[in-house]
Amino acid sequence: MSMPQKMRRNHQMKGTSGCRRWVRPQGSLELKQGEIHLWRADLDRHMDSLPVLEQTLDAGEREKAGEFHSEADRNRFILARAILRTILAKYLNTQPGQLTFCYGPQGKPELAGGSVRFNVSHSDGLALYAISGVHDVGVDVERVRPGVEEDVAGWLFPLRAIRFLEALPQPARRHAFFQGWARMEAYQKARGEGLALSFENFETFLHQRDLVLFGPREDLGEAAQWWLHGFFPRRGYVAALAARGHKCRLRYWRWHASN
Numbered sequence: 001m002s003m004p005q006k007m008r009r010n011h012q013m014k015g016t017s018g019c020r021r022w023v024r025p026q027g028s029l030e031l032k033q034g035e036i037h038l039w040r041a042d043l044d045r046h047m048d049s050l051p052v053l054e055q056t057l058d059a060g061e062r063e064k065a066g067e068f069h070s071e072a073d074r075n076r077f078i079l080a081r082a083i084l085r086t087i088l089a090k091y092l093n094t095q096p097g098q099l100t101f102c103y104g105p106q107g108k109p110e111l112a113g114g115s116v117r118f119n120v121s122h123s124d125g126l127a128l129y130a131i132s133g134v135h136d137v138g139v140d141v142e143r144v145r146p147g148v149e150e151d152v153a154g155w156l157f158p159l160r161a162i163r164f165l166e167a168l169p170q171p172a173r174r175h176a177f178f179q180g181w182a183r184m185e186a187y188q189k190a191r192g193e194g195l196a197l198s199f200e201n202f203e204t205f206l207h208q209r210d211l212v213l214f215g216p217r218e219d220l221g222e223a224a225q226w227w228l229h230g231f232f233p234r235r236g237y238v239a240a241l242a243a244r245g246h247k248c249r250l251r252y253w254r255w256h257a258s259n
Contacts, residue, residue, distance in 0.1 A: 061078075
């Protein structure tokens, strides 16, 4: 087997978990010890709920929505934030509009009081939410798009990461890029750092197996504090979850306006 073939095979074995079955929850929701709940929302399918859901947003969220020039992007942002409120309200037994958020130095939202940890990401019409009782979490979703890996890798990534990607044939190269990007973003979001980490460590995220304890070079002292999970939330998308602490049981929920 040639080296590119071997790398492609190994990457597929180590990479993102296959498509999961996302189900609508029945009855009340409970975050049990050792669990993290992942939610998927198909934003474009719920545009008819926009007028009602928009009423749950606070003044800051409405102001942020007004900054979008594209109506489609603005509406997706509104839905993504309003759905976050409806999800959190289910766990806290309150009304979505009653929730109060505070924000970290890099803009990561948190619930005032910190009773539930969460993170949210959306790409085009797909939104993902990670909910935890005790773990710091970060989630990222990316729609796989052709040509992006060539445009970005050449001017952002170190040579070793570029060589790793170039050794993979398409479409494995494209998926490896987006999987690595989602993992890196999820990890940084879990730490509340935005894109603060150096791209010099990007190859760390390209090589990681699924559900392992890990840490980039500058965090070797904290390596045992973090684990990472990659998955396919929907055809054409890749995603990743990062969490502080030990491996947790994951539950996969599908949001619907009638929930």
